[in-house]
Amino acid sequence: MTSPFHRFLTAGVLAVWGSVLLTIYFTGRVCAYLHPNFQPLALVAGCLLVCFAFLVLIAPPAANAHAGIRSSVWSAITSLILVAPLLLAFANTLDSFGASTVANKVYVQDLAQLPSAQLPATSPPSGTIEGTLPADGSTPQPANTSQDDKFLLPKNKQGQVRAEIVDFLYAAQLPEIRDQLENKPVEVIGQLMPAKTDNPEGNRCVIVRMMMTCCAADAQPIAIPIEPQQKPGLADMTWIKVTGKAVFPVIGGQRKPLIQNAVLEKIETPAEPYLY
Amino acid sequence: MDGVFNFSLSSFSYAFLSILLEGLPFLLLGTIISGLIDQFLPARLMTRMLPRNPYGGALVSGLLGLIFPMCECGVVPIIRRLMAKGLPPSNAITYMLSAPIVNPIVAISTYAAFRGQSPLEVTLLRLGLGYGVAVAVGMVVHNLPLHLVLRTNVIADIAQPQGLLGGTAAGGTGARLWGALHVCVGDFLSMTVYFVLGAAAAAFFNTSVNQDFIVPLAMNDWLATGSLMTLAATLCLCSTTDAFIAATFSMFPTVAKLAFLVFGPMVDLKLIFLYSSIFKKRFVLGLVIGLFLVIGLLCMRLRVVWP
Numbered sequence: 001m002t003s004p005f006h007r008f009l010t011a012g013v014l015a016v017w018g019s020v021l022l023t024i025y026f027t028g029r030v031c032a033y034l035h036p037n038f039q040p041l042a043l044v045a046g047c048l049l050v051c052f053a054f055l056v057l058i059a060p061p062a063a064n065a066h067a068g069i070r071s072s073v074w075s076a077i078t079s080l081i082l083v084a085p086l087l088l089a090f091a092n093t094l095d096s097f098g099a100s101t102v103a104n105k106v107y108v109q110d111l112a113q114l115p116s117a118q119l120p121a122t123s124p125p126s127g128t129i130e131g132t133l134p135a136d137g138s139t140p141q142p143a144n145t146s147q148d149d150k151f152l153l154p155k156n157k158q159g160q161v162r163a164e165i166v167d168f169l170y171a172a173q174l175p176e177i178r179d180q181l182e183n184k185p186v187e188v189i190g191q192l193m194p195a196k197t198d199n200p201e202g203n204r205c206v207i208v209r210m211m212m213t214c215c216a217a218d219a220q221p222i223a224i225p226i227e228p229q230q231k232p233g234l235a236d237m238t239w240i241k242v243t244g245k246a247v248f249p250v251i252g253g254q255r256k257p258l259i260q261n262a263v264l265e266k267i268e269t270p271a272e273p274y275l276y
Numbered sequence: 277m278d279g280v281f282n283f284s285l286s287s288f289s290y291a292f293l294s295i296l297l298e299g300l301p302f303l304l305l306g307t308i309i310s311g312l313i314d315q316f317l318p319a320r321l322m323t324r325m326l327p328r329n330p331y332g333g334a335l336v337s338g339l340l341g342l343i344f345p346m347c348e349c350g351v352v353p354i355i356r357r358l359m360a361k362g363l364p365p366s367n368a369i370t371y372m373l374s375a376p377i378v379n380p381i382v383a384i385s386t387y388a389a390f391r392g393q394s395p396l397e398v399t400l401l402r403l404g405l406g407y408g409v410a411v412a413v414g415m416v417v418h419n420l421p422l423h424l425v426l427r428t429n430v431i432a433d434i435a436q437p438q439g440l441l442g443g444t445a446a447g448g449t450g451a452r453l454w455g456a457l458h459v460c461v462g463d464f465l466s467m468t469v470y471f472v473l474g475a476a477a478a479a480f481f482n483t484s485v486n487q488d489f490i491v492p493l494a495m496n497d498w499l500a501t502g503s504l505m506t507l508a509a510t511l512c513l514c515s516t517t518d519a520f521i522a523a524t525f526s527m528f529p530t531v532a533k534l535a536f537l538v539f540g541p542m543v544d545l546k547l548i549f550l551y552s553s554i555f556k557k558r559f560v561l562g563l564v565i566g567l568f569l570v571i572g573l574l575c576m577r578l579r580v581v582w583p
Contacts (some may be wrong), residue, residue: 010461017300017468024297033294041301048304052461059454081469085476086296089289101287101483106491196488214514216294217482218521 005072007057013079014053020090021046032095033216035276096273097210097219099236102193107206107223109256111169114211114222153180160185160243165209166275168224168257172248178255181246186259188224189267191237195225198251203227207242207259211275219274226262234266241265283484292479295512296472299349299546302514303471304464306350310357311460315452322363330366334414337367338407341375347514348376348541349471352550353463360433365425370414376515376541377406386537389519398534401578402519405538409570413563425559470553474546478512481545485510497579500532501572508540509548515541535575542567 024030025043034042108114156162161184163171168188171177190207198204205228208221226242234240244262248255326333346354355368363371376382386399422431493503504522513521518540522533543564551560 010465013465014461021297021300024293030297033290033297038298038301042297045301045304048308052457052464055457056461059457078465078469081472082465085292085472089292089296092285093289093293094286095290097290097483098284098287100282100284101291104282104483104486104488106487213521215298217291217298217479218511218513 003072006075009075009079011053011056013082014049014056016083017086018046018049018051018053020086021049024090029095032273035212035214038214097216097237099193102191102208102210102221102237103196105221107196107208108211108220109169109223109225110254111173114166114169153177156187158185158187158243160187161246162187163246164188164275165190165207165222165224166211168246169222171246172255172257178248181257182248184246185243186246187241187243188259189239189241189270192232192234192240192264193221193223193236198225198256203231204258205232207240209275210273213276216274222275224257224259226259226264228262228264232264234264239267239269241267280486280489281484282486283480287483288479291483292475295475295478295546298514299471299475299512300468302347302349303353303467306346306353307460307464307467308456309346309350310353310463311456311458313354313357313361314459315456317361322358322361322367326363326367330364330418331415333364333367334370334411334418337370337414338374338378338411340371341377341379344375345379345381346375348544348547349514349550351375352547352554353467356430356433356463356554357459359426359430364418365422365434366414366418369417369425370410372410373413373542374407374410377538378403378410382515382519382541386519389523393523394530398530398537401534402537405534405571405574406541409538409542409567409574412570413567420559423556425555427554427556430554466553467550470549471546474512474544474549477545477549478510481510494528494532497529497532497576500528501535501575502568504528504532504536505539505568505572508536509544511540512544512546513540529579531575531579534578535571538575539567539571542571 021042024033025039025046030039030042153167154162161181163181163186165188167177168181171181188207190209193206193208195204195206204225206223206225208223210216210219211222212219226244232240242259242262242264244259247258247260249258250256326336351372355363355372358371359365359368383399383403386402387395389395390398417425422434426434490503490507493499508518511518511521519537522536548560548564551563555563
């Protein structure tokens with residue numbers, strides 16, 4: 001880092017990386033990329049990189065000039081490798097996975113496959129576990145809080161039980177949750193996808209929510225099947241609100257959730273598209 | 277079921293950026309520590325602290341992660357600097373392989389993730405296997421000539437008595453901090469090149485390969501273990517959180533998940549690129565194949581005694 005060329009090249013690379021991190025953080029896009037626990041780290045790293053870029057420009061020459069710097073051509077090539085993919089990805093990403101990518105992933109349709117699920121009885125479903133708050137940004141309205149120590153799912157204005165997709169997975173395993181959903185009108189939001197399995201008559205699709213453990217790359221689609229009243233004329237991965245009747249048939253010796261007579265309504269992308 | 281490959285540029289970009297955003301802070305932390313080690317850690321201190329016996333040194337190095345926990349992204353620049361400070365390569369490699377597994381954060385996260393799935397056994401076996409394999413690799417490396425293990429420029433760094441940039445700088449704290457900045461930035465840039473390439477490879481496999489084709493492999497113990505280890509190498513998860521993913525593979529036997537948890541922090545696509553910045557390509561290839569076979573066989577052996 002002795003020559004002006006190397007100094008400016010190094011500072012430029014650091015500044016680009018720092019700027020991308022800070023831009024993603026301060027525009028709120030970081031929520032689509034990282035679990036909340038990791039988001040502050042991106043901010044810290046971005047700030048440090050921008051600081052380092054400035055410090056590199058004003059630093060005294062290194063005692064030993066080699067410091068990993070080779071020819072100017074090599075430095076330019078490595079800088080290109082460092083910057084070009086980052087900027088190309090930054091320009092091309094839609095901050096979400098497309099339908100073909102979600103279809104490539106294995107749907108989680110069983111509580112035992114759910115990341116960090118707690119079984120059998122101590123696990124509270126939506127409204128009390130992180131990330132399963134109503135995804136439209138609203139505050140959950142408990143339908144009834146008079147019964148001590150029993151979790152009750154909220155209801156909407158129409159009296160439909162408002163649940164998250166994970167609640168149905170819990171309900172399939174836990175009778176006290178299932179009692180609140182089975183054969184009752186329910187409302188759930190998620191993204192529309194084709195059903196891969198358990199679709200003998202071809203009239204089912206699934207509603208999915210992506211659950212993130214650390215970053216978007218490890219996100220898994222949590223899915224429950226639905227039987228729409230009419231064939232949905234919506235593109236895959238469209239955000240929808242589904243209302244219908246929840247049932248829990250036993251398929252292959254295992255109780256699984258299903259929403260029958262489902263009415264699908266297109267909605268805006270929620271403030272928190274991911275579950276954590 | 278759609279085809280095996282299904283590429284989408286926007287999804288690839290999304291996964292690629294998310295891996296970079298997750299791993300970069302840890303890589304940066306590793307290079308900052310690397311710079312501070314270079315300027316402030318007295319040369320040969322590590323050599324004096326560890327047992328002189330190389331095998332004893334490997335045994336102790338495998339436990340250093342309990343005191344100096346570090347994830348797999350950050351540990352690579354650190355061991356490069358520690359070797360330049362006199363730490364024997366066999367001990368450095370032992371620390372490199374064990375620290376992402378044998379550390380308190382990983383122990384807690386593994387225990388938490390496997391609640392209801394024999395958490396104590398899985399946690400102890402993960403740490404025990406990780407430690408044992410890392411020490412064994414260190415002992416093997418001790419018996420190899422350096423020129424077969426390390427890249428020429430790294431050997432040259434070690435040959436300098438006080439490491440890169442003249443080691444602990446003469447002068448005051450300010451001069452040393454400037455020196456640490458130079459080292460940190462140099463390491464960061466050289467490591468990040470490999471990290472970018474590894475993240476791109478991981479993002480491609482993560483988004484483009486239809487995972488439904490992997491699931492049938494779970495029906496066979498050997499294939500299940502091998503496929504989860506391959507999956508660990510392609511997903512490039514952080515060792516502090518990979519247990520939460522492994523715990524979800526409910527259709528796979530526990531030993532296959534254990535193989536995932538031990539192999540993943542030692543070998544993944546981005547790490548292969550990062551290792552290549554220090555080690556000879558042939559050594560990296562041998563290390564990857566050797567770890568795959570040893571960890572796979574050990575876990576399959578466990579299947580016999582711990583069904």
